[in-house]
Amino acid sequence: MRHVLVFIFVALSNVVVAQDVVPWDAITDAHIGQELVVQGQVVRTYDSGKVTHLNFHEQWQGKFEAIIFASAACDFRVAPADFFLGREIQVRGKVSKYKGTLQVIINRPQDVWCTDGTQVAANVPVSHGFKVGPKLKNGVRIVAWNVENLFDEHDDPYRNEGNTRTTVESRKARLATVINHFNADVIALEEVENRGVLEDFNKRYLQGLGYEVVLFEGNDTRGIDNALLTRLPINSVTSYRHCDYVDAKGVTRRFGRDLLRVSIGGEFNADVYVVHFKSQHGDEKSDVKREAEALKALSIIQDELDADPNYRAVIAGDFNEVLEMDESKKQLSVKFFIDAGLIDSCAGTDKYTYNKKPYLSRIDFVLVTKGLAVDMTRGAVIDEVPGANLECASDHYPVLVEFAVAASGEDSL
Known part of the structure; x- marks a missing residue:
């Protein structure tokens, strides 16, 4: 199995964590359930309206892909289908399998990055202090x-x-x-x-x-x-x-x-x-x-x-x-x-x-x-x-x- 060593810096604790990076075409059923960093070049994207597919091979069925659900895609400042096409990326997540295709689900912009250092810009919604609307008068x-x-x-x-x-x-x-x-x-x-x-x-x-x-x-x-x-x-x-x-x-x-x-x-x-x-x-x-x-x-x-x-x-x-x-x-x-x-x-x-x-x-x-x-x-x-x-x-x-x-x-x- 081919592995590349990547260092992830955890800023708050100043701890350096070493974690294996697995090429996308080395992912197998044996990886299901494991939290991994997977690397590959995106050669095809497709946004169905509900899911954005990042594919590393034109014939992606039965192989491996990274997916971003529509609700998570909203956290990206640029549409993922446009931004990641043609780029070499690393994605972090748990490997699973759906309808015969291995996958990693990207839940946040922080879980995907470009190997050339290009920043993945994120939208951050309000997370507290929500504005409460008025109650209905007499009803x-x-x-x-x-x-x-x-x-x-x-x-x-x-x-x-x-x-x-x-x-x-x-x-x-x-x-x-x-x-x-x-x-x-x-x-x-x-x-x-x-x-x-x-x-x-x-x-x-x-x-x-x-x-x-x-x-x-x-x-x-x-x-x-x-x-x-x-x-x-x-x-x-x-x-x-x-x-x-x-x-x-x-x-x-x-x-x-x-x-x-x-x-x-x-x-x-x-x-x-x-x-x-x-x-x-x-x-x-x-x-x-x-x-x-x-x-x-x-x-x-x-x-x-x-x-x-x-x-x-x-x-x-x-x-x-x-x-x-x-x-x-x-x-x-x-x-x-x-x-x-x-x-x-x-x-x-x-x-x-x-x-x-x-x-x-x-x-x-x-x-x-x-x-x-x-x-x-x-x-x-x-x-x-x-x-x-x-x-x-x-x-x-x-x-x-x-x-x-x-x-x-x-x-x-």
Whole structure:
């Protein structure tokens, strides 16, 4: 095995650490799990919108590559796909394997450098002292947001986390900038790894907002869960993760993640359902699963509406479908709710919520029963927040809805 010796200077302790540098074409399966410095010349780059690939061979499949996820790419002052092309670089990280190709994931600009000494310029987001926006005067503000893999640094041996990586501090800071700006009373979240990571995020980044964390571990094999942050009083919480139902093919299923139901008390007095239906990956099989999830969720809400036509409820989250989907494709998870009489809080908007090309589309919704819709004063997809790059915070834009139901608060955004 070929090795080159590199010296890394640790400035704070004045300690010189010797570490092997391994040429990219010497990386093998034997290195999986090892923290290494890998060297090579970048001959090809590709930015998919979600991942930047730095390749050291034109025929890179099955060999080795370095990758930078979109949220981490935001920390580079110049787009990595442009900056590193043609340069000889060294990357530091743990070797893993994904779909037959060995890789190192670059999480920070500090983990990659050019051998010719060219500086890798970084953007550093605000990491503390977040500006808190005004509370909604005489009302309740609800936000629904898929926060794109809010994960901790621990590998869960009971989940297939795949290529999901730790959420770096810079992206947590971007998420926090947005959430502090909203200062919402209730936030429905999707793609949170576990209760611990959300409790830590709430404690470190959302100080003073007064949120309580609601999260049950769901059924997702990758470990992404639905969650809720609220400072309004909670009457009860229900998880439907163990609920069985039958799909259109006669297969008994459960929610792929969960259907989380939180009964909010006080002046608001409504149920909030948090959903994250099956993704579009998998063609017809995915459509069948997503349709079954939607129909089961709707049946639960419909039972409440049958008992009380003025039932107050919100169903919020990532539906993984657009409302205008061609009915012949059997992709109707949003339309089921609209046909049942629920109100689309952002009806008529031309904004999209999934913000990565080429799939720009509105797949995140806050739907409201008629009994609660009478109090709705605003519904909007938020694609701009002062001081925040939303595309660097998540691959989804948040949806914000406001209700005039409480006589407390300050000003509106």
